Amino acid sequence: MFNKKEDLIQVRRHLHQIPELALQEQETASYLRQLIAQLPQDYLIVETVPKLPTAILVRVQGIKPKRTIGYRADMDALPVQESSSCQYGSQHAGVMHACGHDFHLTIALAVLAYFAQHQPVDNLVFFFQPAEESQSGAKIAYQEQAFTGAFQVDEFYALHVKDDLPVGKIGCRVGTLFAGTTEVNVDVCGVGGHAAAPQRARDVIVAAAQFVTQVQTIIARSIDPLASGVITFGKLNAGSIRNVIADHARLEGTIRGLDQAMIEQIKQRLQEIANGVANSFQVKVDVKFNQGGYLPVVNQVEITTSFIDYLQQNPQVSFVQTAPAMTGEDFGYLLSKIPGMMFWLGVQSPSGLHTAGFEPNEAALTVGVKTVIGWLKQRMEEK
Numbered sequence: 001m002f003n004k005k006e007d008l009i010q011v012r013r014h015l016h017q018i019p020e021l022a023l024q025e026q027e028t029a030s031y032l033r034q035l036i037a038q039l040p041q042d043y044l045i046v047e048t049v050p051k052l053p054t055a056i057l058v059r060v061q062g063i064k065p066k067r068t069i070g071y072r073a074d075m076d077a078l079p080v081q082e083s084s085s086c087q088y089g090s091q092h093a094g095v096m097h098a099c100g101h102d103f104h105l106t107i108a109l110a111v112l113a114y115f116a117q118h119q120p121v122d123n124l125v126f127f128f129q130p131a132e133e134s135q136s137g138a139k140i141a142y143q144e145q146a147f148t149g150a151f152q153v154d155e156f157y158a159l160h161v162k163d164d165l166p167v168g169k170i171g172c173r174v175g176t177l178f179a180g181t182t183e184v185n186v187d188v189c190g191v192g193g194h195a196a197a198p199q200r201a202r203d204v205i206v207a208a209a210q211f212v213t214q215v216q217t218i219i220a221r222s223i224d225p226l227a228s229g230v231i232t233f234g235k236l237n238a239g240s241i242r243n244v245i246a247d248h249a250r251l252e253g254t255i256r257g258l259d260q261a262m263i264e265q266i267k268q269r270l271q272e273i274a275n276g277v278a279n280s281f282q283v284k285v286d287v288k289f290n291q292g293g294y295l296p297v298v299n300q301v302e303i304t305t306s307f308i309d310y311l312q313q314n315p316q317v318s319f320v321q322t323a324p325a326m327t328g329e330d331f332g333y334l335l336s337k338i339p340g341m342m343f344w345l346g347v348q349s350p351s352g353l354h355t356a357g358f359e360p361n362e363a364a365l366t367v368g369v370k371t372v373i374g375w376l377k378q379r380m381e382e383k
């Protein structure tokens with residue numbers, strides 16, 4: 001299994017057809033378990049995490065272990081309706097692997113298959129992780145003691161596909177690769193009324209519109225222009241019909257910053273603006289933040305330097321020094337507890353991550369598998 005490019009494509013396409021949202025990855029988990037069961041079992045132990053039943057942990061016993069190396073691949077998909085009409089498109093309406101987790105899983109499976117057939121020097125732990133896009137499966141697993149006992153991990157690795165990087169290129173950097181993020185939910189409560197009598201109502205749509213506009217001034221006016229931050233509200237619900245003034249609006253957004261101090265600064269200003277909007281529009285504005293495990297992804301210096309050296313000596317790939325990205329990842333939580341590194345795999349898609357037209361180039365699967373196997377082998381030779 002996984003000896004040919006066609007095997008990788010077949011597995012990836014199957015996964016692509018069965019995307020599932022965070023914490024609902026039952027079909028995905030069952031397919032992964034079926035494939036793992038077909039591997040030679042001599043050095044393997046397969047486990048789950050009781051409070052995270054779709055998670056799969058696989059330990060590969062090393063020949064002469066100096067350490068245990070973790071490799072993580074995320075399992076969940078996004079609530080996006082796929083626009084492509086390809087034969088292997090999503091069979092789950094309104095859900096799509098628009099963030100490439102089908103690629104991440106396929107590559108992890110192929111690397112696992114390789115080491116199940118070629119016993120590694122060090123121990124390996126493969127973590128097939130539910131709930132990366134929301135709910136923070138990495139943090140749940142860690143807090144549930146998943147990486148203790150036989151599954152204790154000394155260093156952790158993961159990759160993420162990158163739509164604007166050509167196939168054959170690997171992006172990485174020492175230090176912060178991904179931003180930290182915090183989910184923000186805002187409920188605006190006012191007084192409904194007749195569209196013709198605004199003086200008797202407290203219009204939450206006008207208040208919510210002001211709030212969304214004013215918080216963008218945090219980025220323009222409150223943070224250091226040489227630093228970076230993002231505030232995006234991707235969801236706003238309010239009202240039911242044009243001639244009734246709405247009494248409740250709900251906004252859901254995400255805050256991003258390259259370090260935790262930036263996130264705290266944005267949170268504080270956002271709360272102050274919420275208080276101001278509440279006063280000036282005589283509505284209630286309730287703000288709730290949830291960071292979960294989406295801490296900045298910080299690549300450890302020595303490990304990442306060694307990985308970059310490995311890439312630069314590898315004629316099959318081309319290393320690209322990438323800038324920090326405003327995407328978030330709960331792998332940041334694991335890296336805040338266990339040293340390691342994440343890197344970008346070039347997949348050159350015509351349409352970006354999280355879009356309905358995301359279509360990564362499958363030629364990148366082989367590049368991903370070879371890069372990870374080569375790196376793990378080299379790392380196992382290092383002291």
Ligand SMILES: CC(=O)N[C@@H](CCC[C@H](N)C(=O)O)C(=O)O
Pocket residue numbers: 099132133134135160181182183253254255294326327328329330353354
């Ligand atoms: C790589 C990627 O796209 N990750 C997601 C992580 C979601 C973080 C969290 N749910 C939030 O929205 O703050 C991303 O949106 O960057």
